[in-house]
Amino acid sequence: MGRAPCCDKANVKKGPWSPEEDTKLKEYMEKHGTGGNWIALPNKAGLKRCGKSCRLRWLNYLRPNLKHGEFSDDEDRIIYGLYASIGSRWSIIASQLPGRTDNDIKNYWNTKLKKKFMGMASSSSSSHRKTQQQQLTFPSLLHNTIYSYDNNISTIIHHHQSQKGILGTMNNIHHSPYRVSQDNSLIMFGGAGGGGDQASCSSSDGSKEIEYDYGRSSSSDHHPQQPQTGSFQNYNYFNGVDENFQKLIVLSSAGGNLSSGFWSETTANATTQHQLDLYGLEEIKQLVGTSNVCNNNLNNLFNVDEDKAEEKVMYY
DNA sequence: AACGCATACAACCGCGAGATT
DNA sequence: CAATCTCGCGGTTGTATGCGT
Structure with missing residues (x-):
């Protein structure tokens, strides 16, 4: 009972596009556009291709103003x-x-x-062997990065933009690493529909480091104790901003495995993990202060109804 | 020169979300 | 409201090219 195919697989060409096909598609697109229907486009354009293939070719290769070549x-x-x-x-x-x-x-x-x-991450994850150069290099890439943000969270941004340490947030994304410098606490916004947000704080040599392992929103989310290969372990991400924060607060949307949040102490011989406590929305608002994180911001960030109180907060 | 491996990138596939019927 | 359709996304595969032996 599979899904119906989007096109007649027997009568469509697959594989690399020829220059002639490119020309046909380009000319058609420049004259007519998609007409709101990629599936019907190949027929109209005289191409023996699947609509999806045309779409991909156009978006990834033929459309105007595409940059090719080295990334800066x-x-x-x-x-x-x-x-x-x-x-x-x-x-x-x-x-x-x-x-x-x-x-x-x-x-x-x-x-x-x-x-x-x-x-870089593997060398920095062996934090005890970290060199000063490593500590400086990676955070410096991010330190002053302020991404675009939407109006919903502009209050937060404007409040802190002038202060050292703001890492920024991104448009329409509600998982923004974020530091509140007031009282030296650090707040991270986590949250994805299916869960999988992990954050931990490790301390090995007296300094505190954040490991924020951002999982995927799927049921196969990895456990924070076992960082997924390929995922981002930004030990230095916050460490490079301020090693002296006193609190780690993780705000996350409902679902997922927040209860698995932990922080750990690592010595040469062993790693001891400590469970994070969960706090409710009201409590975190008291902790942070509504002038910093207002209801609307929380609701917008988490995309949930406050009344349902689904937000969970980890507080260390 | 020939071979095999590594790399880069184009293209495909399946799926979920949202729109439409 | 359910069925169907289309789009867009992210993971994966296929293939051309480069490079070392």
Whole structure:
């Protein structure tokens, strides 16, 4: 009882596009556009291709103003930062990089950036062996990055924009790493529909580090104690901003495995994990102060009805 | 020169969400 | 309100090219 195929697979060409096909598609698109229907487009354009294939070819290769070639350092920085915050949401990441496609960025990440970053992360995760250079390099990429933000959270941003330490937030994304410098506490917004938001705080040498392992919103979410290969372990992310925060507060939407939140102490011999306590919405509002995080902001960030009180808050 | 492996990137596939019927 | 359709997304695969031996 599978889904009906989008086209007659027997009569469509697959594989690489020829220059002639490219020309046909390009000319058709420039004259007519999609007409709101990719499925019907191949017939109209005289192409023996599946509509999906046409769409992909156009979006990833033929459409105007696409950038090809090397990614700049700025683009690297943005990809790093966004992947750190939201994971592999390539379309959202692409929306922050004009001229780049999600496919481009995905390929670039998988083939180059991931290795570059994992090298940095693996060396930094052995925090005791961290060099000063490593501590400085990665956070400095992100330190002053302020992404675009929507009006719903502008209050927060404006309140803190002038203060050192703000890492920024992203348009329409409610999982923004975020630091409240007042009273030296640090708040991180986590939250994804299916759960999978993990955050931990580890302390090995007296300093505090945040490990924010942003999982995927699926039932296969990995456990924070077992960081998923390829996921972002930004030990240094906050560490580079301020090592002296006193509190870690994680705000997250309903669902998921918030109860698995923990912080850990690591010594040469062992790692001791400590469960995080859960606090309710009202409590966190008292802790943080509604001038910093107002109801609307919370609701917008979490996209839930406050009355349902589904938000859970971890407070360390 | 030939081979095999690694890399880069284009393209495909299945699925979920939202729109439409 | 259910069934169907289309779009868009993210994971994966396929293929061309580069590089080392």
